[in-house]
Amino acid sequence: MQSRRFLLTVALGLGLSGCATLSPAPRERFTPVVAAANPLAARAGMEILARGGTAVDAAIAVQATLSLVEPQSSGLGGGAFMVYYDRKTGQTTAYNGRETAPKSADGTLFLKPDGTPLPFGEAVVSGRATGVPGAVLMLDMAHAQHGKLAWKDLFHTPEKLAEEGFVISPRLGNYLASGRFPQSQTPDVKTYFGDGAGGVKKTGDVLKNPAYAQTLRTLADKGAVIFREGPLVEAMIAKTHEGPLPGDLQPLDFKMYFPKSGAPVCDTYRVYIICVPEPPSSGVSLLQALKIVEAFPMNAYGVNDARGWQVIIEAERLMYADRDQYVADNDFVSVPVTGLRDPAYVRSRAATISIGKASPAPTYGTPPTAVAWAKDATQEPAGTTHFVIRDRYGNALSMTTTVESIFGTGRMVGGFFLNNQLTDFSFTPVTKAGQKVANAVEGGKRPRSSMSPVLIFDKDKRLIGMIGSPGGSSILSYNLKALVGMLDWNLSVQEAVALPNIVANPAAIRIEAGLKPEILQGLKDMGYTIQEVQGENSGLHGVMFRNGGIDGGADPRREGVVLTGQ
Template sequence: MHHLRVVLMLLFAFATGSCATVATRPEAPAREVFVVAANPLAAEAGMAVLRRGGSAADAAVAVQAMLSLVEPQSSGVGGGAFLTWYDGATRQVTVYDGRETAPAGATPDMFLDDGGRPLPFGQAVLSGRATGVPGAVAMLAHVHARRGALPWSSLFDDAERVARDGFVVTPRLARFLSGDFPQLQAPDVREYFARPGGGLLRAGDRLANPAYAGFLRRLASQGPDALYRGETARRIVDRVRAGPGGSAMTLADLAGYRPIEREPVCGPYRAFLVCAPPPPSSGVALIQLLMLLERTDIADRGPADPQAWFLFAEASRLMYADRDRYVGDPAFVTVPVAGLIDPAYVAGRARLIGSRAGPPPTAGTPPGAPTPAADRTLEPAGTTHFIVGDAAGNVVSMTTTVESIFGSGRMVDGFFLNNQMTDFSFTPGGPNAVAAGKRPRSSMTPLVMLDGDRRFAGAIGSAGGNAILAYVAKSLVAAVDWDLPMQQALALPNLVARGAAFQGEVDRFPPAVVAALAQRGIMLRPGQGEDSGVHGVIVRDGRIDGGYDPRREGRVLVAPAPTRSAIRATPSRSIRAASPAAMRRASPGPSYTSAE
């Protein structure tokens, strides 16, 4: 009810005209079905379900099943997710929390060494205790039971076929296999990706996964019990309890996992109402960032203006200071959700933005805030986001993850297990400390946007660890305030400002912007921001304008909604990233090259 009061309060402000008018005006969408995902095979699996008359919930199951196979560095059935659902009939938004939970035997000091010091991340991530109880499958089954149109057993055929027959290793997957990640030394990773003659697979090699095909057959016939009970559950427990750093996870932990339905946190941004998951997600922080930006003149500027990027960076630092101090699992800590987006509080925080970047800002004291405690959470960036819209106007915006690259590096039945417990603070104390049954704080913020009549107006989300909030906010500013097509908005360079660090895609900003930011105290350096995974859609002139992050290998598919009398294969229009030359011709701002 607390979050519901926040929603009602902000809806009242929205309805009484507190939102400014912008050039991008949402309109009622045409009846089109669409899928946006980080891999073409996943997008096509979702579209195949929609063509058969499936709902967005049905297609989401098919997309996740395929992503677990073809993008294992990012998400999978061994991980967790948040799903934001827009109901086309009722125009209501519901959040489904499939975040992993700490086992009942987890303790606050589980990531400390014998001397009481935090373990090195590379050591912690490979330990058995890094894995939380997976939540994605249970959450998807819960949503399907309430929102599905097709039988659960019919949703895994494409992923099972590709797992059995094999798929071509993509350049992005191959890049991670040639990187410098602790998981690449894990025995399961080296065995699964072994190349005949030595080394790990390369781009263009073919990879089959018969173990995963077998698991999907059981998942299709048995439902979520195929993972949470029986032989797979026993193998998960055995795998995580093995050393080094064995987990306390039990079969009871798996059998007892339950997803949670939550009220979204909603807030106004320009002509839209933005709805995102509440804690333990960081949706409230993203809404706060948008509200901070709305109190600047960033909308009157553009991507070529260094002052726009300065304002974005300073607002981001204020948001992260509050987010890091207050957001955690609301079942364990008091999160001042209403206070963090209280208009008066946000206005006061916005007044701290000066003409030059200073020392890292400290957290404020929003209404209802508890006594703050320091937080030292690390949050790596192995995640993916996808969006599905069905013929009934329902929309899924879902961010899903195994946490780091290939999760913990431990595999069961052809899928990797998450390392989500390393999303907790390694140091006891603070809002995100480890506790039995607790859900770690997350930056995953799959959101939907509504117009003034609560019609669907857009959806967006991203991969990227704690940088997700910056990636999504940048993309919304570009698409809404600067009126760029969604594909161009996602392609703009990233800037992630948190504490004393200013990181981003230095080589993709015009040199004049980098120099002007330096004069304002922002020394932009490479780092976080190099590998975002933003996917978004926005309704323009009654049509779906979709985009995928050109830093990944995604696809946008849009097709006419199938009719009841003729549910059959329907040609879809595939939206690919514009070439750099085309983007230069279309954009009034500076040119940016694709990362590909």
């Protein structure tokens, strides 16, 4: 396929001085592992690995299954970011399957006729909210380079589940029961989840999706080209052109969509190397936060010391202040990817932190090469899902994938939901004075994303772990907490992901219930005003390879599992 000619695999650590491609690894058998947000999806991935498939082969099965059993979070109609490690060559590649805006889109996309922003609840279910989906085409690109099994043989399990039915899980059932989201009122959501008696299906009911089964059969037979042109594309376009607030996706938008691949952004964190995708992923901001944390003795502070949690709070606030100002699609704007991690700049940001005393709410700084943009006005709801996989050959991946908020736009085609990803743009693109926002809507542009899948290497560039989370803009906070827990506080992955979440931005600091009272009081004594909340929507899934074994963790806030094979 044409997209496959665009594949570029690059050495791990490109951009890190002295970091080169590893020598080809000796033949070795590794224990396969899958950690994903739904047991049915994890099993589908393990089935592929058991047949000798690679991590990418398994990822295709996992994504196809999640699209069916966890449709509130991700699907074939959405987008994704993935970082992939090839054990044989020692190379790491970052894949970008983020959706794109129609070529005709401009800054008025989410504005009313009077120039004021649309209410978010209206925009999120509109035809305007959907971008060209990239998840399937991204996986096809990765499969062309790293797949082992035939594409047509990767969809049997989700196809069977769709045809014969699956049991609605508590998490999906709870969403359906709540009805407290705009998508719950869309005709497609009502029809698909309807119980035939005027209500909706519930936890424990069996749900069949023959339309999705047919989509998977066609996808297996014809390949990912069905997401570039043909009847499925025509149906997606027609659905987005329906009111209210119809969109303007056209056939050419799909034909001209190509996923991207290339160098990950890698940086050191103490004795480790952390790799994430390039913008419009916000992975670079996660790296910046880690570099700020690195200035403090987190291991000495420990997990039960309020000072360690203070550092996390302040690093997050600084990270978000800069992220919201500068990170966007780097094909359209100049993102200071290196400047945000510049040693002198990081030192200047870390110097604003006074241990034992709350700092004033920060504003964005001026890293080297930064361009002055207007203040960002992006809203980013929680959603999304994350999984990690390693195969028997030692290849591994970390992938975050989404249709944006709950059930995307609530509009369905071919048995799957269409994304509402374009609402990740700033609804207000320019100020009254004409200054542009970095994350403004433009034709063909990818909206900024908080998705930041992570691969972790030791100082000798050996893969030792992977982690990631859903959660909208809070993804960065969830990932940071987990990384500090695993790498600084020597917690198991399960312990690290289960730690209470702290989400701190310049406007507010939220702390999830469960933080020890003495730590919470210590933070208050430092002068922090804290919002204590009952739950954060993280879905951290990760694995570390320690002492010859597998240390895996699945977020207890969701339904995920960690499965290992032979």
